[in-house]
Structure formats: structure tokens, C-alpha cells
Amino acid sequence: MAVARLLLLLALAVPGSGGEEAEVVCADSACYTLHRDELDWKGAQERCRHNGGNLASVGGPGEAARLRELLEAAGAHGPAWIGLWLQRGHCVQPQEPLRGFSWVAGGTPGNFSAWASEPSMTCTSARCASLRPPGPHGPAGWADRPCRLPLPAFLCKFSFQGMCGLLPLAGPGRVTYGTPFGVRSSRLAAAPFGTLAEVECEGGRSPAFALCKGSLDGGGFAWDPPGPLCPVACAHRNGGCQHRCLEAPGEPPRCSCHAGYSLAADMASCVPEDSCHPNPCQGTCRARPGGFECGCEAGYALAPDGRSCLDVDECLSGPCQHQCHNLPGSFRCACRPGYQRQPGGDSCLDVDECLRDPCPGPCRNLPGGYECLCPPGFLPEEEEEGGGRGCRAAAATAAGEEPAEVPDGPTGTPSIPPSIPPSTGAPWTARTPRSTGASGTTSIPRTPGMPAGVTPTGAEEGAAPPGPDEHSADGPRLLLYYILGSLVAILLLLAFALALVACRRRAAKKEKRPAKSAADNYCWVPEQPESRGQGGERR
Known part of the structure; x- marks a missing residue:
């Protein structure tokens, strides 16, 4: 009776022990x-x-x-x-x-x-x-x-720290579990640590109580008192015991087990003493009435044989943003090329490859890669690893030569062909190495009248070229200059041809002489005056 009164006081002290009815399920912890x-x-x-x-x-x-x-x-x-x-x-x-x-x-x-x-x-x-x-x-x-x-x-x-199993009953009765979280239920398959079980035994006897607490040997959790409650004579259903029911004068019936077995945590069932020693399971072993039960660690599942553990492929549920690699008992998320893991998380963030300056000209970052924007006179090369593209000279490709790489600048980085500033109208010169390996110059035609060795902005050659962001605006202007330069060259050739024809015609006229007549062999003499009369004529 003293124990019952103590447990009743504990029931009143447990928060929510007389709590609401709610649907509840308990498993693991x-x-x-x-x-x-x-x-x-x-x-x-x-x-x-x-x-x-x-x-x-x-x-x-x-x-x-x-x-x-x-x-x-x-x-x-x-x-x-x-x-x-x-x-x-x-x-x-x-x-x-x-x-x-x-x-x-x-x-x-x-x-x-x-x-x-x-x-x-x-x-x-x-x-x-x-x-x-x-x-x-x-x-x-x-x-x-x-x-x-x-x-x-x-x-x-x-x-919770752990769970107790169902409270064993020796005779007929009804158990109501008052959980520490204020919910009462009579349908628990496992009760959390701190649960108070109230047992109403048949026959009009006073209620019995049991508390789920840590076992005395420090392993697992058990009811105190362990039960079975609602005791009756061993003649009734063997006192609720699996093997043997023992009675002593003045004491309730208690259970005992045959040789080679020991009482389970419910103090009514019997388990083999060596059912888990040595461990018959690949994973964990738990003694059960009449045998044992195998379990597996997180990331593994129990095989159909009931003893082995099979790895669970967590990647089948798609837990990763990009790529998933299954590992024994776990998995690992990875990012596709061009992305990197977010610090402190599994998200994949795009890498800005343009920060490494991989292009000879302007660079455009793309999801998972990048793209090189080629200056005028250069064409994009085949896609490289990482999604990037280099540039090659268009003139060398058209002439059937090997594509020339964009030459390196003084510091070893690819130099960018100078572009035309928006305020000028002169073309620029793109310098690339020749196919023979010797240094040379591939020049875009200059506007007639522009002095050699002077850049479009008026500075001497070798001055710092304009920034790469001006290349895209110079293309149409350079094309116009090419057309105008070609027209001027054609007009000069026509003028020179016309002048040559006129000069030759003039020279031909000078060489042509007029034909001579027979009168050209005679000379004319002046007439003599006649005499005034015949008489005056000399004889």
C-alpha cells in the first residue's frame, strides 16, 4: 500500500497525467x-x-x-x-x-x-x-x-531517453498510460520514460500503478514495480508467466524460467540467456521471448534472412540538388562542374569562372560555365572543358593556314587586339603570330591618309589599347571603313587607268605625220612686169 500511495503521489506530480485523449504513437525514442x-x-x-x-x-x-x-x-x-x-x-x-x-x-x-x-x-x-x-x-x-x-x-x-514495453498483467485488467506530455492513452505499444501506468484489475480491487524508469543495472528502461500486476493464483493462466509461476505464503505470485533462460524486462516472459552471445546478427541483437531480434544501424535495412544488413540506397529518394553518390550506410551530395558547395549546406552555387580571366577578350559567365566574347577579326574555337571557348584569327583560317592564337601580352597573359573608341572612326590592328612561328602582323586596312605607326586615337603604336568592352561597338564602324577604303582604292585605280589611256592617245597623235603632194617639188618665182609696147621690144 505504501508503494501504491507513493506512485499515486507521483501521478499527481507528473504534468498532464490526467491529460487529454489524443492519437499518439511512440517508436524508438x-x-x-x-x-x-x-x-x-x-x-x-x-x-x-x-x-x-x-x-x-x-x-x-x-x-x-x-x-x-x-x-x-x-x-x-x-x-x-x-x-x-x-x-x-x-x-x-x-x-x-x-x-x-x-x-x-x-x-x-x-x-x-x-x-x-x-x-x-x-x-x-x-x-x-x-x-x-x-x-x-x-x-x-x-x-x-x-x-x-x-x-x-x-x-x-x-x-525521450528511451521507452518501456507494455506493462505485463497476471490477471484481467485495463491499463491507461499517462504520458509526460499530457496525453492519456490505452493503446500504446511502447511508453516513454516517465510514463505512469494506472492498472484497473478486475474483481473490485484498488488500482495499481507502475512507473517507466531506468533499470537498476543501467541498461534500458523498465517498469517499477516490474509486474506482472493484477496478481492472481498461479492456477489462473499460470499467473501470467511464460514458463513457471511460483507462489509463497503471504506474497503475490512471481514468474520464473527454465534452465538456460532468464526473465525478460516484463518479468513474465523468458529469453535464452545466450541468445545474443555470441551475436548471431550482422548488426544489433536484442533478446526476445523465445529467441532474438536483429536490427541494423541507420543507413542499412534488415535482409530477408532476418540476420544480415543491406545498404540502403538513399540516392533513390533524390536527396541532392545535382548529383548523389551512395556510400555504405550513407550518401554524399556533389555538384556538377561549374558549381561549388555552399559553406555549411548542401546547395550548389554557380562559380564565376570569369574572375580567373580565362579569355583573351571579354568574358561572360554562364550557369555552370562561361563564354569568351571574341573581338572583331577572331572566331570562337571549339568548346573547352568547363564550357569556355577561346578565339582564333579569322584571316588565318580563310587563307588555309593554321589558326593563329591571340598573342600573349608582356606579362604572359593573352593580349587583346585594340578596339576603336566610340569617339574615333579609325580601324584598329590585330596582331597575331604567323603560322611559321615568326612574329608578324595581320593588319586591317587603314583609312587613306592615316600616318603609319599612329593608333586611331592619335597615340604612337605600343600605347595601351582601349578596354575590351569597346570591341562590340566598333564592328559596324570598322566594316564601314573597310567599304569606304575599298571604294577609294577602286576610284584611284580607275583614275589611274583613265590617265594612262589619255596619255597614250596624246602620244599617238604626235607620232602621226600628214602625206606629201607633187607640188611640194617645185618653187614659185615672182612675176616680172610686162613692157608697155611692142615697139619698145628689144630684139
Whole structure:
């Protein structure tokens, strides 16, 4: 009676020992509860925290399956709050498994996610996640919504050091478990540390109590008193014992085991003393009534033979943003070339390759790579490793020669052919090595009248060329200069040809002489005056 009174006082001291009825499931070292109260996300979190827990977090497929089973067992058809939220001022990150959300209980985000639909893109408003059961609206999974919007249910999670099994009964009776988180249930398969069990035995006897606490030998957890409760004579169902039931005058019946067996934690069942020594399992071994049970560490699953452990391929669930490499008992996320891991997380961020100055001219960063923008007179080369492209001289390719590389500058870095500033109209000269290996110059035609050795801006050759960002604006202007220069050269050739023809015609005229006549062999003499009369004529 003294023990019963002490346990009754403990029951009154345990918070929530006379608490509400709620759907609850306990496994491993945690219990999950479903509460049917219409609250917003903050109100639901306060309720869970008041009882020593938080809104439920989901760290892997096992926990996700327990929560889905809890919803289905309760017949819930609507969504329920879980502990996943996006704080105001934080942005949704589509490349992350949790999409930028975090668990209210804290800890590492992890790689597991179960989004039924992508969350709304926002950086200004708080968003909270709910777990919805499967139905006509779609498959089961997470969905985001405003945190102030009430939901008809919420899920809590409570973590503990360990669990006790079912309280054994020697006779007929009913057990009600009062959990430390304020929920009473008679359907627990395991009770967390600190649970008080109240037993109503048939026959009108006073209730009996037992407390789940650490066992005396320091291993595991057990009921105190260990039971079986509701004692009856060994003649009734062997006193609830598996092997032997022992009676002593003035004492309740107690159980005992055959040779080679020992009492289990429920003080009624018997397990082989050497069932796990030596260990028959590849992983862990746990003694069970009549045998043993094998288990496996995280990342492994029990094989069909019940003893071996098989590696779980976590990559099948798609936990990584880019690439996933399965490892024994675990996995590793990796990024594609051109991306790098984010410090403190598994997200992949694009690398700006242009910071390494890989191009002879302007460089444009691309997702996962980069692109070299070739200056006028050069063509892009074949794509290199990393997504980059170099440049080769267009003139050398057209002439059938080997493409000449853009020459190196004085410091060993590729020099950029000078471009034309927007304020000038003169072309530039691109210098590239000849195909024979000797240094030479591939010149773009200059405008007639421009002195040699002077750059378009008026400075001497060898002056610093304009920046690479001007190349793209000089192309149309240089083309116009090429056309004008060609027209001037053609006009000069035509003028020279016309002058040559005129000169030759003039010379031909000078060489042509007029033909001579017969009169040219005679000379004319002047006439003599006649005499005035015949009489005066000399004889």
C-alpha cells in the first residue's frame, strides 16, 4: 500500500497525467501526437512547447511514414501543422531540399524533403508548412500556407531517453498510460520514460500503478514495480508467466524460467540467456521471448534472412540538388562542374569562372560555365572543358593556314587586339603570330591618309589599347571603313587607268605625220612686169 500511495503521489506530480485523449504513437525514442484543435501555426507551436515538445519535425522516411500512419489511423482528411517554417525576410531557395525553410526545433536541416507541391516564391512574408493526407487533391506531402491561417489539427513531437514495453498483467485488467506530455492513452505499444501506468484489475480491487524508469543495472528502461500486476493464483493462466509461476505464503505470485533462460524486462516472459552471445546478427541483437531480434544501424535495412544488413540506397529518394553518390550506410551530395558547395549546406552555387580571366577578350559567365566574347577579326574555337571557348584569327583560317592564337601580352597573359573608341572612326590592328612561328602582323586596312605607326586615337603604336568592352561597338564602324577604303582604292585605280589611256592617245597623235603632194617639188618665182609696147621690144 505504501508503494501504491507513493506512485499515486507521483501521478499527481507528473504534468498532464490526467491529460487529454489524443492519437499518439511512440517508436524508438520519440512520441508523436495528433491534436484536433483549430489554431494558427504559432498557437499550435505554443501548445506543443507547453507540454515539452515542438511541432513535429521529419528527419527521414521513417518519421514521415509514422506521421502518415498517424493521420490515417485517426481518420484525418485535412492538413495538420508541422514544425517547418520560413521566417519573414528569408527567401525561398528552390535549389535546397527544404526550399529555405527550417525546423522550429532547430538542428541541421538535413537532406530529406517531402514536398507535395512547390512553396510560393517569396522573400517578404512568413510561410508555414502542413502535412496533408492523400486524397483527391493529390498525394500526401508538405504544402506551405500563410502562418496566420488556422488549421483544424496539428502534430507534435516529444523526444525521450528511451521507452518501456507494455506493462505485463497476471490477471484481467485495463491499463491507461499517462504520458509526460499530457496525453492519456490505452493503446500504446511502447511508453516513454516517465510514463505512469494506472492498472484497473478486475474483481473490485484498488488500482495499481507502475512507473517507466531506468533499470537498476543501467541498461534500458523498465517498469517499477516490474509486474506482472493484477496478481492472481498461479492456477489462473499460470499467473501470467511464460514458463513457471511460483507462489509463497503471504506474497503475490512471481514468474520464473527454465534452465538456460532468464526473465525478460516484463518479468513474465523468458529469453535464452545466450541468445545474443555470441551475436548471431550482422548488426544489433536484442533478446526476445523465445529467441532474438536483429536490427541494423541507420543507413542499412534488415535482409530477408532476418540476420544480415543491406545498404540502403538513399540516392533513390533524390536527396541532392545535382548529383548523389551512395556510400555504405550513407550518401554524399556533389555538384556538377561549374558549381561549388555552399559553406555549411548542401546547395550548389554557380562559380564565376570569369574572375580567373580565362579569355583573351571579354568574358561572360554562364550557369555552370562561361563564354569568351571574341573581338572583331577572331572566331570562337571549339568548346573547352568547363564550357569556355577561346578565339582564333579569322584571316588565318580563310587563307588555309593554321589558326593563329591571340598573342600573349608582356606579362604572359593573352593580349587583346585594340578596339576603336566610340569617339574615333579609325580601324584598329590585330596582331597575331604567323603560322611559321615568326612574329608578324595581320593588319586591317587603314583609312587613306592615316600616318603609319599612329593608333586611331592619335597615340604612337605600343600605347595601351582601349578596354575590351569597346570591341562590340566598333564592328559596324570598322566594316564601314573597310567599304569606304575599298571604294577609294577602286576610284584611284580607275583614275589611274583613265590617265594612262589619255596619255597614250596624246602620244599617238604626235607620232602621226600628214602625206606629201607633187607640188611640194617645185618653187614659185615672182612675176616680172610686162613692157608697155611692142615697139619698145628689144630684139
